[in-house]
Amino acid sequence: MNASSTPARHVCVLGAGIVGLAAAWQLRREGFEVTVVDRAHAGTGASAANGAQLSYAYVQPLADPGIWRQLPKLLLAPDSPLKLRLQADPHQWAWGLQFLAACRASVSRRTTGSLLALAAESRAGFEQLRAETDIECDFSATGKLVLYQDEASFASARQQMALQRELGSVQHALSPAECVAIEPALAGYAPRFAGAIHTPSECAADCHKVCLELLRLLLAQGVRFAFDTPVTGLKRSGDRIVAAQTPRGPIEADAFVVALGTASHPLARMLGLRVPVYPLKGYSLTVDVKETSAAPKVNVTDAARKVVFARLGQRMRVAGMAELAGDNTHIPGDRIDSLRASARALFPDASDYDELRPWAGLRPATPTGLPVLGQLPGGPGNLWFNTGHGALGFTLAFGSAQRLAALLRAQPA
Structure with a gap:
């Protein structure tokens, strides 16, 4: 543990997904006493079987001007990788309107x-x-290739690349x-995309x-x-x-960090606070690699x-959509069939695709794609939020933890 002048304050972290555990890790490093509370166990929810990619240098916010031309498909097409199913839910409508307002180039x-x-x-x-x-x-650490099906989408991606280069x-x-030279497993799919x-x-x-390793380390500390x-x-x-407040009695602390993902919104609403987080449901399947040379290393x-592929040792994670x-983790068979079809299209010989380990999770998304990190206007002085990372929770968890710890460190004891 790092030496620190931080007073021995007790912080209660609500949520034991990757965002909450990373926060607990950083806070403990800096001398805080920490308790972590979760309705399930470490690494469940959106952390259990996500896409596994760490997108540190390639970011494409979902709130993008290109969404406007996709709206009819989002609302109507049954096989769209992006789906919007309108419900009698004021929170969904408010979030959706904010999301569309954020679909501007400047944002x-x-x-x-x-x-x-x-x-x-x-x-x-x-x-x-x-x-x-x-x-x-x-x-x-083998890099990433983002494939684009046609020249129009590839041209738009090059514009985003120019921005990110700046x-x-x-x-x-x-x-x-050139992609096949980097990832030979794409050889059979090369005629079907314009570039990457x-x-x-x-x-x-x-x-x-x-998450499980962080649990082990934190228990030891x-x-x-x-x-x-x-x-x-x-x-x-x-x-x-x-x-x-919990069914097992109250848990007291000097400060509280809400890292509950999609559950952050209803908890904040009990206090009259608004956290603009809505569930963005995603799916994955995990398969064992049968033929190493046919499975991607990149x-x-x-x-x-809207599907990602990541190699995890002798497994391959296929995730997307x-x-x-709304708030449900039901797994329709057609969504997993779609992921399996995508995997077979790109990497037909990587696995036999018979034994699938399907999963669905709820990514806590904000309209802009930026997480909610810090205190809320009108909120209690010792209540902090660390939520709303969308599909980038794993990518952003440790940076968010460092920023959160700095905010708590700066607060008078």
């Missing part, structure tokens, strides 16, 4: 810059964790043949394994955990939260299908 540019800066801090934080500990998480990212626009953006520095890891313990409310006294994203359809 997308600002969001890209902010996310890249936070991602750079997060890369440094995760690298520090790996350098100082012996965690096992199927980490790889912000310090190192990327290259490649032909299909290559980011050599990108990484991948098993987020669930990282004296961090307390309350699992299978849902937070039913926050007890407020004046300008402070004095306890998190991270691959098929932009048209985004549905704004």
Whole structure:
């Protein structure tokens, strides 16, 4: 643990996904006493089987001007990788209107810059964790290829690449043949895409394994955990939260960090606060690699299908899609069939695709794509939020933890 002049304050972190555990790790490093509370266990929810890619240098906010021309398909097409299913839910409508308002070039540019800066801090934080500990998480640093189906989408991607280059990212626009030279497993798919953006520095890891390793390390450092313990409310006294209310009794602390993903919104609403987070449902399947040479070593994203591929040791994670359809994790068979079809199209011989391990999770998305990090106007003085990372929770977790710890460190004891 680092030496610190921080007073011995007790912080209660609500949520044991990758965002909450990374926050607990950083806070403990800086001398805080920490308790972590979760309704399930470490690394469940959106951290359990996500896309596994760490997109530190390639960011494409979902709130983009290109969404407007896709709206009819989003609302009507049954096989669209992006789905919007309108419900009688004022929160969904308010979020959706804010999202459409954010689909402007100026907003997308600002969001890209902010996310890249936070991602750079997060890369440094995760690298520090790996350098100082012996965690096992199927980490790889083989780069990423984002494939574009037609010339129009490829041209738009090159514009985004130019913006990211201005912000310090190192990327290259490649032909299909050049992609195959980097990732030979794409040879059979080369005639079916126009080009790709290559980011050599990108990484991948098993987020669930990282969560379990953080749990092991934090337990060894004296961090307390309350699992299978849902937070039913926050007890407020004046300008402070004095306890998190649970079926097992109150949990008291000096400060509270809400890292509950999509559950952050209803908890904040109990206090009259608004957290603009809505569930963005995604799916994944994990298969064992049958033929090593036929499976990708480089991270691959098929932009048209909205599907990502990441190699995790002798497994391959296939993940994608985004549905704004409420708070449910039901897995329709057609969505997994679609992921399997995508995997077979790109990497037909990588696996036999018979034994699938399907999963669905709810990414906590904000309208702009920027996470909610810090205190809320009108909120209690000792209540902090660390939520709304969308599909970039794993990527941004350690940078968010560092910023959060700095905010808490600066607060008078």
